[in-house]
Amino acid sequence: MSSAIMTQATAEIYTQTAFSEVVSKIDNVKNETEFRNLVSELQAISAPSFLAFIAFDHLTPTSIESKLFGNQSSAINQLLLSEEVREHCNNESSAVSLSQFGSLYPQNLYILPVHAGHNEHGALLLQIEDPQDVEHLCWYWSSIATYLVHAYIKISKQRLVAITKRERDCLLWACEGKTSWEISQILGVSERTVNFHLSNCIEKTNSANRLQAIAKCVVTNII
Incomplete structure (x- = not known):
């Protein structure tokens, strides 16, 4: 992994102990505010590789809403919440550079779809400077993202109607x-x-x- 990506703080989260601690924090999230704070914490300790998490809510069988966790420029935010990105993340599992959706977007920003079960999926925005690091970083972050998706589904159900x-x-x-x-x-x-x-x-x-x-x-x- 390139030295530009693997800062000491980033390297620390790749240990088994640190991974378990991150998973434990994700599992203990109780509401959307805590979830948003956790994403910000992950963003801070793993910079510059992890930048944002996108959650997808299935409102109806044909309607999907995107929700972004993480602070990016307004242009990047607008793209991440676009129909193009939503369709890619819903139908694909491979990471692609945001430049695929428009030449104005940086080639070092990648969108990684994550499917964690029936109607349970999300995506991560990753910054990857060296294309040779894409496979390794996506492998690691897809594991984290699965827990993020499950945590978001859990807290989103709290907003749903109380079916007895x-x-x-x-x-x-x-x-x-x-x-x-x-x-x-x-x-x-x-x-x-x-x-x-x-x-x-x-x-x-x-x-x-x-x-x-x-x-x-x-x-x-x-x-």
Whole structure:
């Protein structure tokens, strides 16, 4: 790894002990403010390699919202939140230089998509001066990014509507194509109770019907 990248502070986070400490900090994040502070801390101790984290929220099966953690220039921020970058990160897993999205952007800035599970993905912005370091740095940071994605999903669920266990049970069986009467027989409750729970889900998710409520809960990993 080039000396330009591997400052002493950066080198320290590559040790197994330091990696475990970073993972522990990520796992203990409880809200978005703590998450944002943690990203800033990572940015400070690993400069110049790690610059920013992009989270992707699946609002609906066809709508994805980007959220940026880390301070960059307004031009870089605008690009990182663009549809082009969002599509690349949603469909690809390889790191590419930001210059691929426009000749005005620096060639030493790379966007690294990270997929951590069903509808769970994010991306990192890395500064890599020597192209020979791309593979090694991306290998290391993809591991960290997986934990960041999981942590963000965990805290983002706190903002979601509070679906109760019984409501979730009804949604799960509705997702399997069961009618309200069939669900009532499975759960041992009345059909009226099933419809009551499903109506609550529709209202809580601001949906038009149970199908839309199911879709929203699936993409946000509630069910």
